[in-house]
Amino acid sequence: MRISRHTPPLEFEQRASYVSVLGMNCAPRRNSGWLAQTKQVPGMTRASNEKAGTITTAEPSIETSSEEDLDVPWQIVVHNDPVNLMSYVTMVFQRVFGYPRERAERHMLEVHHKGRSILWSGMREPAELYVQQLHGYLLLATLEKTC
Amino acid sequence: MEIRRRKDQIELCELDPFLAELLRQIPASAKPGGVPAAEQRLFSPPTIEKESEASAEWKLYVEPELRRLFQTATETVAGDLEQLNGNEKSLANRTLRIPSKHADAWLSALNQARLVIAAKHNFTENELNDHCHSPIRSRRDLSLFQVNFYGFLQEFILRELEG
Numbered sequence: 613m614r615i616s617r618h619t620p621p622l623e624f625e626q627r628a629s630y631v632s633v634l635g636m637n638c639a640p641r642r643n644s645g646w647l648a649q650t651k652q653v654p655g656m657t658r659a660s661n662e663k664a665g666t667i668t669t670a671e672p673s674i675e676t677s678s679e680e681d682l683d684v685p686w687q688i689v690v691h692n693d694p695v696n697l698m699s700y701v702t703m704v705f706q707r708v709f710g711y712p713r714e715r716a717e718r719h720m721l722e723v724h725h726k727g728r729s730i731l732w733s734g735m736r737e738p739a740e741l742y743v744q745q746l747h748g749y750l751l752l753a754t755l756e757k758t759c
Numbered sequence: 760m761e762i763r764r765r766k767d768q769i770e771l772c773e774l775d776p777f778l779a780e781l782l783r784q785i786p787a788s789a790k791p792g793g794v795p796a797a798e799q800r801l802f803s804p805p806t807i808e809k810e811s812e813a814s815a816e817w818k819l820y821v822e823p824e825l826r827r828l829f830q831t832a833t834e835t836v837a838g839d840l841e842q843l844n845g846n847e848k849s850l851a852n853r854t855l856r857i858p859s860k861h862a863d864a865w866l867s868a869l870n871q872a873r874l875v876i877a878a879k880h881n882f883t884e885n886e887l888n889d890h891c892h893s894p895i896r897s898r899r900d901l902s903l904f905q906v907n908f909y910g911f912l913q914e915f916i917l918r919e920l921e922g
Contacts, residue, residue: 694884695877697910699917700870743805744821748828750870752803755813 684758687733688742691752692723704749705731708742733758762915769862769919771855779843779853781908786837788905789829789871797878801829801871832867839865862916869909869916876902 690701698720705716709732722729731753732742739755746753761772774782791797802825805817842855857865877887880902887906895901 694882694887695874695906696870697913697917700866700913703917703920740805744824747803747805747821747825750801750867750874754804754806756807 685733686736686739687756687758688731688739688746689728689754689756690719690723690731690746691754692727693752696751698724701751704746704751708745708749762912764919767859769857769859769916771857772852774843774853774855778908779855781905782855783840783843784905785840785868785872785909786833788876789833789868791875792879794875794879796881797875800874800878802826829867829871832864833871835861835864836868857916859919862920865916866913869913873906873909873913876906882906 690705701720701723702713702716705711705719706713709716711719719729719731731746732739736755743753743755760774760778761770763770763772771782791801802822804814805821806813808814839855839857839861843853845853880899882903886903895904
């Protein structure tokens with residue numbers, strides 16, 4: 613088997629980077645959904661109308677989120693996988709996050725050696741989109757709340 | 760087999776019937792086929808808690824999109840592979856031409872196939888790293904070869920994408 617073009621021969625071998633899902637640290641925030649479908653506005657009142665014919669009364673919302681809660685960053689963690697190629701993982705990091713090759717490779721190697729790497733942290737909505745993209749490339753990625 | 764870049768396409772030349780058949784198997788190999796491990800690998804949870812509300816929403820809204828994305832890629836690859844249709848004799852020394860614009864679809868389909876095969880056979884990291892493994896004595900050996908062969912193609916396509 614040989615490869616022509618102006619590149620050095622590519623050996624028929626792969627260097628797998630890889631993983632299994634390892635222990636992770638934080639649980640996702642409750643009552644918040646993908647694509648921002650279930651966001652609650654802090655301080656809103658909620659009407660109780662569970663049974664037809666009952667009198668509707670407004671009650672203060674039990675669950676409120678402080679500004680501080682909403683600002684808590686979320687992080688995107690990519691986990692090792694024994695099948696995905698190192699070069700493929702690097703390319704995905706470059707494409708999804710726009711990282712330069714060196715940075716993408718650094719994260720890829722961290723995944724390979726340590727089992728996981730935090731690729732990005734920030735607000736929940738963009739984080740959700742990044743995770744979706746990573747899953748579209750078949751990487752093992754999770755969204756975690758920063759402790 | 761020889762792989763080369765020619766204008767706007769990648770050419771796999773001098774394909775023998777065995778490798779041609781492995782290529783033809785890509786779309787079928789990419790399907791989990793009801794195997795839970797394979798299904799779980801292609802559609803892994805987005806959070807640590809598999810039963811969380813966020814995971815449920817993911818299954819409802821995101822997973823169908825992912826399924827469509829993966830299927831589109833395998834359909835594109837299946838279309839390209841129609842060049843290899845024919846009996847075994849006619850497959851001798853055939854050439855497969857992959858348009859460069861299909862490179863992403865090929866990367867995805869090859870990746871899907873590799874992940875599904877590895878999950879179905881529960882290959883260990885040692886097995887996956889043993890590139891000198893030979894000869895092929897069993898179905899498992901053949902599947903491992905398939906994973907490595909598809910990985911080889913992925914590497915070449917990635918090089919091409921990098922220019």
